[in-house]
Amino acid sequence: MPWPCQGIDFMAQKTNPKSRVHDLLGAVLGLFAAIVMATSPWQVDTSGPYPFYKGALIFPLMALGLMVMGSVPSFIRLLRPGATDSWHLDGGGLPRRPAVVLSMAVAFIIGIPMIGLEISCILFTASMLYYLGHRSPKIYVFWPLLLSGVFYLVFKYFLDVYFPTPLLLEYLGG
């Protein structure tokens, strides 16, 4: 059924359900499951007194088996592509914006123990807003400051959540 919405700019085209990207993802997940399955005797200690049916490995093997079973069609299609099969997914191109935002999020997480929650939050939100196209200082200065203040109040003041002392502060303080 077509999506009868106005006001939404979805990808250039609808997602192609037969794109080889689906097969690639299916095969990658299947391969991961097969590797984990093959190495499971080393990943899980089964030397205890429990018989296999009571042990720690029966259920994970069933789960991994499901993954491998589900990925078989993907493997076959990936190795033997049809004449009309293509890699075209939705015309949206490479996900550059999500990749950059994700990198910023990783930096935010690393920044919490390094420079502290407040500064890390201000830097992350400001840079994300600027990157996503907000050029007005009212937005990329006001909102990060507000969020940082709210986080301080909610997490540190009310919920009393422990945040590590920033390494930078320790370094500066000697």
Place this chain on the structure above:
Amino acid sequence: MIEYMSQALVTTFTCSNITALVLGTLIGIVVGILPGLGPMVGMVVLLPFTFALPPAVALSLLLGVFCGGYFGGAVPAILMRTPGVPSSLVTSFDGFPLTQKGEAQTALSAALVGSLGGGIISVFILIFLAPALAHVAASFGPPEYFAAGLLGVVLVVMAYREKLAKGLILLGLGLWISTVGIDGPTLVPRFCFGTLAMQNGLHLVPVCLGLFGIGQTLMLVERKILVNARMSLTRRTLDFSKIAATLKYWKSLILSGVIGTFVGLLPGTGSILASFLSYETVKKVSGRAEAFGKGAPEGCLASEAGNNAVPAGAMIPLLTLGIPGDALSAVLLGVFTINGIYPGPLLLIKEPVLINTLYLSMLLINIVAFVILAIWLRPFAMVVRVSNTLLASIIMSLSLVGIYAVNTRLFDAGVALVMGTLGYILLRLEWPVVNLVMGVVLGEILEERLRESLSMSEGNPLIFLERPISLFLFVATFLIIVIPVLWDSRKARIRARNKGRDFS
């Protein structure tokens, strides 16, 4: 019973519960109105905050988001033909034509009355049906629980049977994720890859928040949701004379509420089916089928009553069997188990005050959501003008700090980012992410019951076929797998035959 109900009344009307309930409903309405977000994002973002709250308050907060989301979804569907939640798509069939005719107030009144009515009817069905189902489930042993859990999982997988292989991969991945960490019965570390942090397992909160919160935010960053500047409402509030006018469709309201509840009761069916089924049934029964699709208020009412009855319907298998029907109720199951409460037939006996508080809170949430939207309709409708990139920044930072706050472990935030990346890929490729969540939530229950059952039979898997209820559930599971496959192959044969005829 009366004693429990009076205690529940007191608990429901405590300041903390009412605050949580109103706050949850407000957030639910906002995320419901905003296309591209939805109640799931609201619930998972709030999940870390529920740890500091008593179970009843935490559940009221999340149920507020759950139900409020469905209320809010109708507003942009009617005013802009842009459903806030997928199930409100059906509401737009008649809602938007009414808006074009200048009768937006009629459509909104019908939709909100439908939501309120559907919600209340479904809560009453829940109150009467849950004890009956719990009575049956009281005779369940581990094999029956395993069979019931398997049935739930199979229903969800078969709901996406056109994506069966993808669904199986994701279900397997979810089940496997649930096994990571120290195994309870044997105390053996599993799949920790030599790291200490993995021994605590991959918690439900970072997994769900990553998949839905961060994954959906990355989608929001990529797919621009434009603001519709043409959207306008002349009145600040709902027109109360229109509300009275919609009450003449009370038969359709009851019918849709009942349909929605029973659709919600079945795992894997979801609110979209509830909306469609209610809409189509009312269209046939009303005798005014020709008016539907061109601006019939009854259509808006039926669709909204159907989808708003789903949350209470989904609570029936969750409370009585401990089996969630969809990703939203899977998150609620997570809240129960995190608080040391295990849904099942004994829950109604062990926690009668909590259960009655839950019923009352659900009733109140529906009333609160209706009142909020009726009074502040225009301010809430204007929420769609908020920049989606600003929202993405807020959700992303709130999610990451929230995850850290749960266990004060940066490792959890890392897990959420990995899951967010996976969630983004799966959402962009339109894979059934719900299977992954169901796997994570049900994995522990299924594994425990499987191992208990096999221990009872000393490793003989035939135990599942030797007990009548378990046998019945297994046969039902088998039929649910086989019938659609046979049906599809029959349809394919007929199509091939017709194609052959066309060529000849």
